[in-house]
Amino acid sequence: MSALSPAVVAAVDDLELAARVVVEGLRAGGHRSPFHGYSAEFQQHRPYRAGDDLKYLDWKLLARTDRLYSKQFRETTSMSAMIVLDASASMAFPEQGLSKFRYASIVAAALSYLIATQGDAIGLMTMANGRLSYLPARAGRPHLRSLIARLDRIEPGGAWDPERTISRGAELLKRRGVLIVISDFYDAEEATRREMRRVARRGHDVSMLQIMSAEERAFPYTGSLEVEDLESGARKLVDAAAVEERYRAAVRDFLERCRTLANRDGIDYALMSTDMAPERVLRDYLLRRGAAHRSAQAATRAPA
Numbered sequence: 001m002s003a004l005s006p007a008v009v010a011a012v013d014d015l016e017l018a019a020r021v022v023v024e025g026l027r028a029g030g031h032r033s034p035f036h037g038y039s040a041e042f043q044q045h046r047p048y049r050a051g052d053d054l055k056y057l058d059w060k061l062l063a064r065t066d067r068l069y070s071k072q073f074r075e076t077t078s079m080s081a082m083i084v085l086d087a088s089a090s091m092a093f094p095e096q097g098l099s100k101f102r103y104a105s106i107v108a109a110a111l112s113y114l115i116a117t118q119g120d121a122i123g124l125m126t127m128a129n130g131r132l133s134y135l136p137a138r139a140g141r142p143h144l145r146s147l148i149a150r151l152d153r154i155e156p157g158g159a160w161d162p163e164r165t166i167s168r169g170a171e172l173l174k175r176r177g178v179l180i181v182i183s184d185f186y187d188a189e190e191a192t193r194r195e196m197r198r199v200a201r202r203g204h205d206v207s208m209l210q211i212m213s214a215e216e217r218a219f220p221y222t223g224s225l226e227v228e229d230l231e232s233g234a235r236k237l238v239d240a241a242a243v244e245e246r247y248r249a250a251v252r253d254f255l256e257r258c259r260t261l262a263n264r265d266g267i268d269y270a271l272m273s274t275d276m277a278p279e280r281v282l283r284d285y286l287l288r289r290g291a292a293h294r295s296a297q298a299a300t301r302a303p304a
Contacts, residue, residue: 009106009278010098015152016145019109025279026114026286079120079177080137083108084169085151086183087128088160093213100211101156103274104182107209109148110282111180116144124150125169129158132165136172159232162192170199180207184216185258197265207268209285210258214275219247 012018047068058071085108091101108124115122116139123137124147133154135147162183170179179199185192185208200206221240228235255271262269270285272278 005277006098006103006274010102015105015109016113016148018106019113019148022106022110022279022282023113023117026110026283078139079115080123080173080175081111081115081120081178081180082123082125082137082169082173083111084166084179084181084183085124085126085154086160086162086181086185086187087126087154087156088187089157090184090186091211092156094215098274099156100184100213100274101154103272103278104209104211105151105154106278107211107272107282108180108182109151110278112144112147112151116141116147122147123169123172125165125172126154127160127165128154128156130160132168134168134172137177160187162188163195166192166195166199170202170204173204176203176205178205178207180209182209182211184212185210193261193265196262196267200266205268206266207270207285207289208258208262210255210269210271212255212271212273214273217251217273219244219251 009018009021012021047070057068061067085104087101091104092099112122112124119139121137121139122144123135125132125134127133133150135143135150162181162185166179166181169181173179179196181196183192196206196208219240221244223240225238225240226235227238259269259271268285268289270281270288272281272285
């Protein structure tokens with residue numbers, strides 16, 4: 001089964017149907033979700049026994065009682081995931097055809113569908129026109145439909161505060177989970193990277209899905225251009241031939257910086273261009289993610 005083109009998928013007005021088409025394409029290709037529950041919840045204390053792992057000793061209880069107790073945990077298989085979606089004005093580009101925001105919405109809806117149909121909880125956090133909007137992570141088909149309906153109603157506009165939005169999204173997960181940030185990552189580059197790094201260090205599994213339009217990457221323009229900053233409204237007249245080389249070099253540097261620093265910080269990274277089939281870019285992202293997590297598990301099990 002060949003992947004549907006971005007234009008065909010985007011032409012489907014019903015966002016839930018578009019998501020289902022993408023996910024069914026993934027499943028038809030034999031790609032299983034690499035999102036799995038992996039949390040452990042505290043259950044009770046018991047007296048320490050010789051041979052118990054010292055990392056489970058409760059040192060605070062020792063200080064209060066002068067007795068050794070080990071913590072026992074209950075393994076849980078459910079997972080909670082939060083999608084943080086950039087709904088700022090820059091995501092509305094281009095105005096004609098498939099915008100970055102529509103593409104990002106399809107990706108977000110497909111991931112939500114994939115996670116929810118395996119029985120796990122999925123939530124949504126976004127900011128449009130300076131206002132936070134969110135749905136807490138929950139499981140079940142009714143919640144999935146509510147989340148996709150919310151996605152479908154969002155109109156991108158204004159600026160956003162990625163640091164605040166990402167931080168709040170992570171707080172709503174409550175326990176260790178998956179945080180998926182979908183954006184072009186133009187805004188507050190260093191603050192965004194710092195917050196994602198902080199969230200990852202708290203034990204969350206963080207993914208950075210960078211959405212770019214084909215026009216932004218290729219710069220297919222000629223002659224005199226009036227360019228507008230979609231978030232500030234500032235306009236400037238430029239000669240396409242004079243800025244083309246510098247522009248393309250700047251974009252290459254920007255994308256490489258995003259990828260390199262995400263990898264350094266232990267964050268899953270994927271570049272998704274609006275001229276690529278959503279099923280294909282999601283497949284590549286999920287395959288890389290699955291391979292990386294299998295490698296990490298194998299390293300954990302390997303004898304010292």
